[in-house]
Amino acid sequence: MKVAYGKHISVAGRIAEGRICFITEKQFRKSARPAEGYEAEAARFETARKKVILQQNTLYEEALAKAGQSVAEIFASHIAILHDETLIKSVHRQIARKKVNAINATLAAFRNLEKEMALSEDRMLSERAADVKDVANLLLDFLQEEEGDRNGAHEKEKPLRDKGPVILAAEDLTPSEVLRLSGENVQGIILKNGSGTSHAAILLRSMNLPTMIRCEAVSRSWDGKTAILDTAQDCVYIEPDAQIRKEMRGRKISARRKEALLSGLKDLPSETKSGRKIRILANIETPREAATALQNGAEGIGLLRTEFLFLNRDTYPDEEEQYRAYKAVLQAMRGKPVVIRTMDIGADKTPSYMDMEPERNPVLGLRAIRFCLTRPGLFKTQLRAILRAAAHGNAILLFPMITSLSEVKTCKKILRACERELKKEKKKYKMPALGIMVETPAAALCAEELAKEVSYLSIGTNDLLQYTCAVDRDNSRLDAFTNEAHPALRRLMQMTVDAGHRNHCTVSICGEIGADISFTEDFLKMGVDEISVHPAAVLPLRSAVRALD
Ligand code: PEP
Ligand code: MG
Numbered sequence: 001m002k003v004a005y006g007k008h009i010s011v012a013g014r015i016a017e018g019r020i021c022f023i024t025e026k027q028f029r030k031s032a033r034p035a036e037g038y039e040a041e042a043a044r045f046e047t048a049r050k051k052v053i054l055q056q057n058t059l060y061e062e063a064l065a066k067a068g069q070s071v072a073e074i075f076a077s078h079i080a081i082l083h084d085e086t087l088i089k090s091v092h093r094q095i096a097r098k099k100v101n102a103i104n105a106t107l108a109a110f111r112n113l114e115k116e117m118a119l120s121e122d123r124m125l126s127e128r129a130a131d132v133k134d135v136a137n138l139l140l141d142f143l144q145e146e147e148g149d150r151n152g153a154h155e156k157e158k159p160l161r162d163k164g165p166v167i168l169a170a171e172d173l174t175p176s177e178v179l180r181l182s183g184e185n186v187q188g189i190i191l192k193n194g195s196g197t198s199h200a201a202i203l204l205r206s207m208n209l210p211t212m213i214r215c216e217a218v219s220r221s222w223d224g225k226t227a228i229l230d231t232a233q234d235c236v237y238i239e240p241d242a243q244i245r246k247e248m249r250g251r252k253i254s255a256r257r258k259e260a261l262l263s264g265l266k267d268l269p270s271e272t273k274s275g276r277k278i279r280i281l282a283n284i285e286t287p288r289e290a291a292t293a294l295q296n297g298a299e300g301i302g303l304l305r306t307e308f309l310f311l312n313r314d315t316y317p318d319e320e321e322q323y324r325a326y327k328a329v330l331q332a333m334r335g336k337p338v339v340i341r342t343m344d345i346g347a348d349k350t351p352s353y354m355d356m357e358p359e360r361n362p363v364l365g366l367r368a369i370r371f372c373l374t375r376p377g378l379f380k381t382q383l384r385a386i387l388r389a390a391a392h393g394n395a396i397l398l399f400p401m402i403t404s405l406s407e408v409k410t411c412k413k414i415l416r417a418c419e420r421e422l423k424k425e426k427k428k429y430k431m432p433a434l435g436i437m438v439e440t441p442a443a444a445l446c447a448e449e450l451a452k453e454v455s456y457l458s459i460g461t462n463d464l465l466q467y468t469c470a471v472d473r474d475n476s477r478l479d480a481f482t483n484e485a486h487p488a489l490r491r492l493m494q495m496t497v498d499a500g501h502r503n504h505c506t507v508s509i510c511g512e513i514g515a516d517i518s519f520t521e522d523f524l525k526m527g528v529d530e531i532s533v534h535p536a537a538v539l540p541l542r543s544a545v546r547a548l549d
Pocket of ligand 1 (some may be wrong): 439459460461464510511512515
């Protein structure tokens with residue numbers, strides 16, 4: 001028996017069992033077929049491009065209907081790559097100037113771009129290199145199939161479903177590979193590389209497939225071996241012995257029992273045995289997740305990250321599109337509170353159409369409210385949309401990355417200008433309650449003054465920890481230096497809660513540590529009113545609260 005370790009990115013606490021099926025990365029080799037001339041080869045490429053656009057369009061529609069916006073966006077970004085003028089021209093140029101066939105032109109043009117993107121220092125851009133590769137592979141698959149069919153040499157893969165329960169192992173997988181491979185018999189996935197924020201990761205989470213990444217030990221020699229993937233311990237057992245198999249079986253049964261018990265807590269209050277109440281809300285990123293939040297017993301939306309509306313597209317969403325999205329969440333939540341955060345653009349979220357200047361330290365740069373205050377037109381469009389949507393439910397408007405009183409005052413001034421405009425235009429709107437995120441040490445230290453301007457303080461511990469302890473939250477090499485229980489963070493949180501309460505504000509925690517039940521008792525003692533966590537963590541957190549004295 002061998003044990004290997006990694007980091008789970010999908011479905012915590014799950015045990016998956018099966019035979020390892022090692023997926024070798026498809027290597028597209030150069031085609032030896034002589035080119036038939038520009039017209040014929042360019043036409044081949046165009047046919048392949050149109051075919052793949054059609055296929056991705058269908059996947060986009062399906063994803064939108066079944067899995068929501070964040071998954072659908074994966075296919076939207078593939079479609080955008082397929083329409084990319086520079087890339088298309090580059091393929092045509094290869095065919096015309098280098099006199100190569102469609103396959104070799106596609107290989108050269110896409111691989112060049114992929115390499116460039118993979119080497120980028122911008123993490124978002126380097127992750128998206130996988131999408132370029134994915135699209136290239138789809139095109140090459142189609143072109144090769146055509147060629148193979150003409151030569152009668154096309155070989156079909158043996159379907160995975162004939163292999164019984166399997167755990168896929170690979171160096172990495174693209175979103176299209178995930179889709180192609182994940183049949184009902186696929187129990188889990190182990191990747192040597194991978195990233196928790198890639199498109200493939202988003203897709204895997206939407207499919208509820210237990211997945212572990214950064215497992216160095218993944219090897220082709222595992223192919224065909226039996227394995228147990230345990231996402232609670234972040235490990236995989238290869239050829240597990242009888243004792244491990246027994247232990248895992250026991251854990252599987254108790255996990256199922258736990259799930260059943262948790263679902264019984266859906267409509268019960270979040271209160272300790274002595275009656276101390278705390279509200280548990282959900283963090284969501286797309287309107288569709290509001291339904292998931294409700295299914296998981298959330299008492300509201302504690303954080304709607306609105307960035308989803310601005311990413312993976314080529315143009316700004318207009319007021320109408322934004323209004324519809326926010327209204328959809330407010331209506332879905334039927335009077336429960338919905339905290340809508342204005343866009344946290346900047347740092348790792350820099351859509352290319354926004355023409356943002358590259359920055360040396362983007363996390364300390366023109367991010368979130370700073371970005372909005374330098375683009376008042378863009379900011380006003382979002383504020384107008386939120387004011388109009390607020391008429392349809394119980395909205396709280398939240399400003400991110402606040403560091404000073406003057407920023408809050410300026411935001412309120414712009415908001416009042418939007419209100420005046422809407423009034424003049426006779427548009428229906430409602431002024432929502434106002435809040436700020438306390439996610440910089442400056443905001444926590446000035447919480448007393450800031451709390452006088454608003455009625456809601458949301459402690460964003462992800463950034464508050466990053467800025468307080470100088471630990472880049474996206475740098476996994478700093479894991480050993482990251483301490484979520486750091487006394488400096490705790491003191492800033494306590495100051496925020498106390499200042500908030502002295503000034504009649506509701507105080508919430510919306511960072512990831514809210515879901516860590518080993519801290520729940522501390523947060524209750526701190527006096528926090530609300531904790532907002534990802535939807536799947538709502539019930540485990542409620543269970544932890546109810547178990548406390
Ligand atoms: C936070 O910083 O804790 C937070 C919730 O915001 P985000 O993770 O979106 O930066
Ligand atoms: Mg933050």
